[in-house]
Amino acid sequence: MQIKTRKAFFTLISVIGHWSAGPGVEFASDIAPILHHHCLICHDESSNKGGYRIDTLRGIFEPGSSNLWPVSPGSLTQSHLWNLLNHPDANERMPQKSEPLPKESLQLIHQWIEDGAKLGGHALSQSLLEVIPRPDYPSAPRNYSRPYPADALEFSGDGSQLLASGVNEILVHSCDDSSPILRIGNLPQRIYKILRDPVRGGYIIAAGTPGQLGELLYLRPDLKTILTLLRCQDGYFDVCLTSDKHWLIAAEATGRIQILKWPSGTLHRSIPAHADWVTSLVARDHQGFPRVYSGSRDRSIKSFKVPEGEIELNWVNLEKPVMRLAIHPTTNTAAALLHRNSSSMLWDLEKGKRIGNLNLPTGEIACLHQTGPNLWIGGSDGSLHMVDDSWRKIQKTWSLSPSPAIAITKHPHSSHMALSHLNGQISVIDTDQSTTFPTRPNQP
Numbered sequence: 001m002q003i004k005t006r007k008a009f010f011t012l013i014s015v016i017g018h019w020s021a022g023p024g025v026e027f028a029s030d031i032a033p034i035l036h037h038h039c040l041i042c043h044d045e046s047s048n049k050g051g052y053r054i055d056t057l058r059g060i061f062e063p064g065s066s067n068l069w070p071v072s073p074g075s076l077t078q079s080h081l082w083n084l085l086n087h088p089d090a091n092e093r094m095p096q097k098s099e100p101l102p103k104e105s106l107q108l109i110h111q112w113i114e115d116g117a118k119l120g121g122h123a124l125s126q127s128l129l130e131v132i133p134r135p136d137y138p139s140a141p142r143n144y145s146r147p148y149p150a151d152a153l154e155f156s157g158d159g160s161q162l163l164a165s166g167v168n169e170i171l172v173h174s175c176d177d178s179s180p181i182l183r184i185g186n187l188p189q190r191i192y193k194i195l196r197d198p199v200r201g202g203y204i205i206a207a208g209t210p211g212q213l214g215e216l217l218y219l220r221p222d223l224k225t226i227l228t229l230l231r232c233q234d235g236y237f238d239v240c241l242t243s244d245k246h247w248l249i250a251a252e253a254t255g256r257i258q259i260l261k262w263p264s265g266t267l268h269r270s271i272p273a274h275a276d277w278v279t280s281l282v283a284r285d286h287q288g289f290p291r292v293y294s295g296s297r298d299r300s301i302k303s304f305k306v307p308e309g310e311i312e313l314n315w316v317n318l319e320k321p322v323m324r325l326a327i328h329p330t331t332n333t334a335a336a337l338l339h340r341n342s343s344s345m346l347w348d349l350e351k352g353k354r355i356g357n358l359n360l361p362t363g364e365i366a367c368l369h370q371t372g373p374n375l376w377i378g379g380s381d382g383s384l385h386m387v388d389d390s391w392r393k394i395q396k397t398w399s400l401s402p403s404p405a406i407a408i409t410k411h412p413h414s415s416h417m418a419l420s421h422l423n424g425q426i427s428v429i430d431t432d433q434s435t436t437f438p439t440r441p442n443q444p
């Protein structure tokens with residue numbers, strides 16, 4: 001027992017022995033990201049472990065059930081948080097159930113507390129997510145040498161604008177006019193999905209700079225302020241909301257599926273779901289409970305209970321990586337695009353078996369888009385196809401452009417749809433009237 005205590009004592013000393021005073025520590029850029037990444041999952045409004053919350057800056061300083069001051073400015077020994085970070089007993093140490101914080105992070109927290117635990121001008125009422133600074137991305141090119149093929153498209157709530165991904169930016173097009181009316185910059189190089197937030201009217205952006213940093217972002221309705229919801233290596237490829245709008249689910253290049261509370265944006269559960277990129281997500285209610293289906297480059301399709309993260313279905317060893325997934329709301333049919341420019345496979349979800357293929361009259365399937373029971377297909381010949389209600393055959397086709405389709409979106413309250421093409425053009429069509437609007441180049 002004595003040896004154990006002494007060993008713990010020396011461990012503590014040796015950890016503390018590493019400190020060296022560096023330049024001033026900034027709360028927002030140095031401390032907040034550590035708390036966000038390692039602690040928020042158990043210490044937000046709903047998890048509230050140990051009665052301790054750090055989702056607002058005020059909470060960081062308020063004692064939990066121990067009644068000990070978590071952070072005493074200037075005094076490490078009287079800072080319960082610091083003592084827990086360095087606790088010799090792994091069961092007591094924070095972050096609980098994981099490795100100790102990296103040495104560099106401990107060093108920053110050490111210095112921050114010693115320097116007086118200052119907030120650098122941020123108010124106690126601010127949320128933790130709000131104060132974390134975003135990286136400075138390269139500015140978007142002033143002019144594009146050619147129109148940019150948009151991976152992500154989304155209509156504004158009133159349908160008057162169309163948001164399309166550019167290089168390190170989003171271009172906002174007016175639906176009536178042919179040139180973009182706004183450029184939203186300081187974004188990762190590639191934007192894979194733009195999802196309108198029906199709760200607050202902003203947009204959720206799944207994006208990343210390959211090989212560097214992935215960001216899941218929230219663009220406020222003012223189209224100016226951008227907040228970081230999550231970060232990972234590489235990128236976020238897809239994002240969806242459950243039908244009750246309480247849960248936001250994000251697909252990571254790391255193979256993880258992240259479940260966030262919405263609209264607060266705090267991370268609720270992180271599921272190590274796949275062995276490779278999660279490329280596509282669909283949220284769907286099953287017997288009154290939300291569920292998420294995921295497709296991955298690891299050639300599998302899985303489903304998980306939301307928000308528990310418990311796995312339900314697991315189909316592995318598909319012929320090819322899964323690019324896009326669609327789930328019929330009533331017939332237990334899943335449509336999976338197995339890689340760009342292939343036919344799409346149809347699956348019976350209950351029986352877990354393949355029940356057929358979706359084929360186009362001409363060309364190959366390049367992208368899928370689902371709105372409720374309606375399934376839309378973009379073809380390699382640039383056309384748009386509507387699939388029949390049972391998802392067995394093509395019901396209607398519109399020829400829009402000779403260039404292959406990349407992404408499709410639909411305005412939820414009208415019959416307007418937009419299709420982006422490999423040549424950087426965007427087609428807009430009213431599918432009820434079958435009237436097409438002039439195609440527009442996706443460039444500033």
Ligand code: HEC
Pocket residue numbers: 035038039040041042043049050051052063064065066067068070080081084094095096097101
């Ligand atoms: C996996 C969940 C989990 C993670 C992650 C986690 N904690 Fe905790 N934390 C807990 C639990 C559980 C307790 C309550 C422990 C107890 O009462 O014995 C707690 C208690 C605390 C307390 C004491 C509150 C009080 O007054 O009793 C502090 C401070 C704290 N955690 C800080 C942190 C920090 C800082 C991090 C990130 C570096 C972190 N925690 C990460 C689960 C977690």
